[in-house]
Amino acid sequence: MSMLGMLATTKLGEATSGGGFWMPESASTVAPEIDGVFYFINNINYFFFALCVAILIWFAIRYHAKPSEHATFTTDAPTHNTPLELTWTAIPLLLVGVIFWLGMDGFLELSEAPDDSYEVQVTAQKWSWTFQHPDFGVTEAAELTVPLGRPVRLIMTSSDVLHSLFVPAFRVKNDVVPGRYTSLWFEATKPGQYRLYCAEYCGKDHSKMLAVVNVLPEDEFQTRLGKLAREYEDIADQDLPEYAMVRLYNRCASCHSLDGKSGTGPSFKGLWDRTKSGSTVFTDGSTLKDYMGPGGEFEVPENYIRDSILNPRHYIVQNYAATMPTFKGQLKERQIDAMVLMLKNLDRLIDEQGNPIENPDLSGADVSTGAQK
Amino acid sequence: MTIDRPTLANDNYLTHTRGFLSWILTLDHKRIGIMYLVSVLTCFLLGGLFALLVRTQLLVPEGLIMDQDQYNQAFTLHGGIMVFLVIIPGIPAALGNFVLPIMLGAKDVAFPRLNLFSYWLWIVGAVFLVISIFAGLDTGWTFYTPYSIDDNSAMGGVIPAVTGAFLLGFASIFTGMNFIVTIHRLRPDGMTWFRMPLFLWSLYATAVIQVLATPVLGITLALLAVERAFGIGIFNPALGGDPVLFQHFFWFYSHPAVYIMILPAMGIISEVIAVHSHRHIFGYSFIAWSSIAIAIFSFLVWGHHMFTSGQSPLMNVVFSFITFSVAIPSAVKVFNWLATMYKGAISWNTTMLYGMGFIVLFLIGGLTGLYLGTIATDIYLHDTYFVVAHFHYTMMGSALIGFICGLHHWWPKMTGKMFNETAGRTAFVLFFIGYNLTFFTQFMLGSHGAPRRYATYPADAGFQTYQIISTIGSYLMAISFFMMAAYFLASCFGGRRAAANPWGGRSLEWQCSSPPPFDNFSEQPAVGDCYDFSVLRWDEATGGYVWREDVAHPGHDAEEVAHT
Numbered sequence: 001m002s003m004l005g006m007l008a009t010t011k012l013g014e015a016t017s018g019g020g021f022w023m024p025e026s027a028s029t030v031a032p033e034i035d036g037v038f039y040f041i042n043n044i045n046y047f048f049f050a051l052c053v054a055i056l057i058w059f060a061i062r063y064h065a066k067p068s069e070h071a072t073f074t075t076d077a078p079t080h081n082t083p084l085e086l087t088w089t090a091i092p093l094l095l096v097g098v099i100f101w102l103g104m105d106g107f108l109e110l111s112e113a114p115d116d117s118y119e120v121q122v123t124a125q126k127w128s129w130t131f132q133h134p135d136f137g138v139t140e141a142a143e144l145t146v147p148l149g150r151p152v153r154l155i156m157t158s159s160d161v162l163h164s165l166f167v168p169a170f171r172v173k174n175d176v177v178p179g180r181y182t183s184l185w186f187e188a189t190k191p192g193q194y195r196l197y198c199a200e201y202c203g204k205d206h207s208k209m210l211a212v213v214n215v216l217p218e219d220e221f222q223t224r225l226g227k228l229a230r231e232y233e234d235i236a237d238q239d240l241p242e243y244a245m246v247r248l249y250n251r252c253a254s255c256h257s258l259d260g261k262s263g264t265g266p267s268f269k270g271l272w273d274r275t276k277s278g279s280t281v282f283t284d285g286s287t288l289k290d291y292m293g294p295g296g297e298f299e300v301p302e303n304y305i306r307d308s309i310l311n312p313r314h315y316i317v318q319n320y321a322a323t324m325p326t327f328k329g330q331l332k333e334r335q336i337d338a339m340v341l342m343l344k345n346l347d348r349l350i351d352e353q354g355n356p357i358e359n360p361d362l363s364g365a366d367v368s369t370g371a372q373k
Numbered sequence: 374m375t376i377d378r379p380t381l382a383n384d385n386y387l388t389h390t391r392g393f394l395s396w397i398l399t400l401d402h403k404r405i406g407i408m409y410l411v412s413v414l415t416c417f418l419l420g421g422l423f424a425l426l427v428r429t430q431l432l433v434p435e436g437l438i439m440d441q442d443q444y445n446q447a448f449t450l451h452g453g454i455m456v457f458l459v460i461i462p463g464i465p466a467a468l469g470n471f472v473l474p475i476m477l478g479a480k481d482v483a484f485p486r487l488n489l490f491s492y493w494l495w496i497v498g499a500v501f502l503v504i505s506i507f508a509g510l511d512t513g514w515t516f517y518t519p520y521s522i523d524d525n526s527a528m529g530g531v532i533p534a535v536t537g538a539f540l541l542g543f544a545s546i547f548t549g550m551n552f553i554v555t556i557h558r559l560r561p562d563g564m565t566w567f568r569m570p571l572f573l574w575s576l577y578a579t580a581v582i583q584v585l586a587t588p589v590l591g592i593t594l595a596l597l598a599v600e601r602a603f604g605i606g607i608f609n610p611a612l613g614g615d616p617v618l619f620q621h622f623f624w625f626y627s628h629p630a631v632y633i634m635i636l637p638a639m640g641i642i643s644e645v646i647a648v649h650s651h652r653h654i655f656g657y658s659f660i661a662w663s664s665i666a667i668a669i670f671s672f673l674v675w676g677h678h679m680f681t682s683g684q685s686p687l688m689n690v691v692f693s694f695i696t697f698s699v700a701i702p703s704a705v706k707v708f709n710w711l712a713t714m715y716k717g718a719i720s721w722n723t724t725m726l727y728g729m730g731f732i733v734l735f736l737i738g739g740l741t742g743l744y745l746g747t748i749a750t751d752i753y754l755h756d757t758y759f760v761v762a763h764f765h766y767t768m769m770g771s772a773l774i775g776f777i778c779g780l781h782h783w784w785p786k787m788t789g790k791m792f793n794e795t796a797g798r799t800a801f802v803l804f805f806i807g808y809n810l811t812f813f814t815q816f817m818l819g820s821h822g823a824p825r826r827y828a829t830y831p832a833d834a835g836f837q838t839y840q841i842i843s844t845i846g847s848y849l850m851a852i853s854f855f856m857m858a859a860y861f862l863a864s865c866f867g868g869r870r871a872a873a874n875p876w877g878g879r880s881l882e883w884q885c886s887s888p889p890p891f892d893n894f895s896e897q898p899a900v901g902d903c904y905d906f907s908v909l910r911w912d913e914a915t916g917g918y919v920w921r922e923d924v925a926h927p928g929h930d931a932e933e934v935a936h937t
Binding site: 022024033037052053073093096100106108161166174180198208210 | 720
């Protein structure tokens with residue numbers, strides 16, 4: 001075990017600073033208490049494990065009968081000893097009573113969010129997170145920005161199946177259930193970026209349902225959220241495609257690839273060409289072209305992209321399932337514009353392997369959406 | 374001359390009748406036990422292969438051999454097969470069927486036809502479960518809603534899988550009923566409840582749980598199938614149902630089911646530690662009562678699977694409190710096993726090594742349960758690898774190792790052949806090292822926050838070292854299991870003939886020949902204190918233990934039996 005431990009700590013020491021042999025780095029007000037309970041149980045366990053294994057090995061060696069001896073049966077050993085047995089029933093009873101109490105105490109603290117908590121609405125969907133800040137009118141994805149040293153309460157719901165929001169550094173976790181709200185709270189004690197996982201199995205890309213909690217000091221937090229609130233308004237038309245790629249695409253990434261590989265949904269690569277030409281085939285056998293003629297629903301092809309974002313289960317592309325959740329209410333008009341423009345200019349935004357290009361050249365790009373015409 | 378000279382009878386249950394039909398239509402509990410054993414071991418191979426796929430995938434953060442869907446199917450089938458087709462039937466249906474009636478000195482179980490029916494029902498259920506492999510079942514063995522009901526989520530195979538689990542549940546109920554009646558009605562004169570071998574106590578407690586809890590699983594899975602097939606809203610919030618209700622129903626069965634798996638293993642360990650220490654079991658009545666206590670408490674703790682599900686904090690506190698009560702009878706058993714070794718004459722044979730290995734692994738499994746019963750720490754550790762490690766220590770390290778230990782213990786009785794001890798001990802050492810490499814590292818993974826059921830994991834989170842060690846350990850275990858298969862098979866063909874009582878056991882199954890005759894006993898077995906080994910002595914001529922000439926054999930004096 002100790003050799004294993006040495007291997008383990010060296011590796012983790014590089015990855016997460018401040019972590020111990022058992023528990024990783026912590027960064028919330030409740031974490032020290034939970035770690036305290038963990039280590040308390042640890043000490044009891046070390047003691048009893050060592051005691052029992054020592055007795056086991058001692059007896060096994062002391063009373064070992066060699067095969068050639070063919071075990072002479074002892075009759076002088078006791079068959080029972082009621083006081084001894086009552087003792088070793090009572091001692092564990094007392095210990096687990098103490099452990100229960102500590103665990104309950106820690107849990108009650110976890111379950112009561114302070115009244116002045118900063119609230120964030122969390123929506124989980126296969127396989128991404130959406131974080132809405134009602135105070136700022138800001139929606140974030142893949143990153144949750146929270147203030148340092150202020151209790152934050154997450155009010156969570158799911159738009160499809162069970163998920164579970166888990167931030168190891170804060171020692172908090174709660175399931176996210178469709179059809180009801182659940183909540184958890186934490187108060188971050190160290191600025192920095194912390195991993196957020198989905199902990200409840202939710203299907204195909206469960207292991208990619210990751211996000212980051214970004215803890216900022218109060219003033220930086222205010223500045224950042226204020227900036228996010230105006231972001232899509234302040235941004236120049238010319239920069240909208242890149243904005244969508246950097247800020248919005250991560251909510252699409254688990255299903256729509258950029259390299260042409262089919263995922264849960266069709267790849268974004270070449271999607272605009274397929275849309276423009278109307279070659280997309282739907283599950284009922286009709287093609288996009290059928291809806292594109294004069295007076296058709298998608299006479300303006302950009303409307304097909306818009307409709308797919310807001311009403312995604314209306315037309316289902318052949319060979320794919322109706323799994324995409326709607327983004328109605330989660331995206332502002334200008335953000336939808338940005339998505340359309342991103343798809344129209346995708347070739348300028350990604351390289352041949354489908355990786356986003358930093359500072360792409362968008363000079364002369366078509367930055368008009370059909371909706372604006 | 375010896376009274377009970379063990380000779381390999383020419384006519385035993387294996388040779389009594391011949392032909393394929395004489396096996397598949399047999400009413401003999403021993404043959405049914407052997408058929409269960411072969412079926413369970415086949416499923417163990419299949420479930421083990423899925424485990425190796427899962428472990429191999431996790432060698433690298435981005436996943437080595439499978440895509441996300443394939444990985445999800447692999448861990449689902451690993452879990453489903455191991456739980457429903459290996460661990461639950463392993464001890465009661467395979468070993469229990471073989472040993473229970475003989476331990477009672479009976480000719481068969483109370484309802485031999487029901488026994489055969491339950492076996493074939495089990496086979497049909499197993500076929501359904503295996504069919505779901507090809508339908509792409511990816512819900513996890515827990516079938517959590519609404520994922521499992523939503524056509525757009527679960528890949529398929531849900532209905533065949535729940536049908537399979539439903540049928541397997543009924544096979545389990547029938548076996549349980551059969552055992553309860555057999556133990557009540559077929560105990561021989563002189564074998565009072567508190568003179569039964571402890572393995573029978575554990576099988577009895579198990580059977581009670583099987584009969585009471587399994588119907589709830591059946592009903593739950595039937596509701597799930599109806600909801601999925603006809604869109605009736607029970608668990609799906611989109612149809613007005615409640616997904617958390619499913620978890621209550623599911624764990625109301627599946628937590629007691631954990632004890633369906635572990636209790637019989639504890640019974641085997643109670644037998645093995647006593648027999649191979651050649652020493653009277655310590656604290657018989659505490660061990661027997663602890664089995665009953667565990668069976669009762671097991672029904673009251675299901676909510677500890679749901680501390681993070683959003684159930685009310687009050688329920689969390691109550692369930693946490695009751696959960697800790699299960700720790701006590703478990704601890705009592707461990708202390709009693711240790712005390713049984715005190716002043717014994719301990720054989721270091723393969724069976725005893727597995728027995729001692731069980732104690733170590735069960736200690737780790739049980740003690741780590743404390744972190745998970747404690748709400749504050751469970752909130753953090755729930756759905757991480759810590760939980761995976763914990764339940765593998767209890768389900769595999771304990772329940773399955775209990776099964777393997779029992780298989781070694783009764784192998785000479787079942788086959789009439791001795792396996793190679795050196796190979797057995799070598800395989801044990803390999804297993805024990807491999808096991809701890811595989812699963813101890815998963816405690817570390819979990820305590821550092823690695824969520825379970827991930828096909829890929831972040832490369833910079835520091836998880837990979839643990840994953841690699843864990844995978845290497847799993848390969849070592851696989852090698853040890855193949856070694857075990859090899860020496861067991863070799864013993865069938867070239868093994869030394871087993872004496873009636875090669876280890877020095879005192880319970881009744883050691884008083885008939887190895888393998889037992891068709892009707893189990895050719896002469897009346899000696900009922901009495903089944904842990905009083907002082908009436909036995911080693912007999913060099915037969916290579917086993919025999920009744921001492923200077924001690925009266927109660928079987929030859931029926932009146933004495935009636936009055937003890």
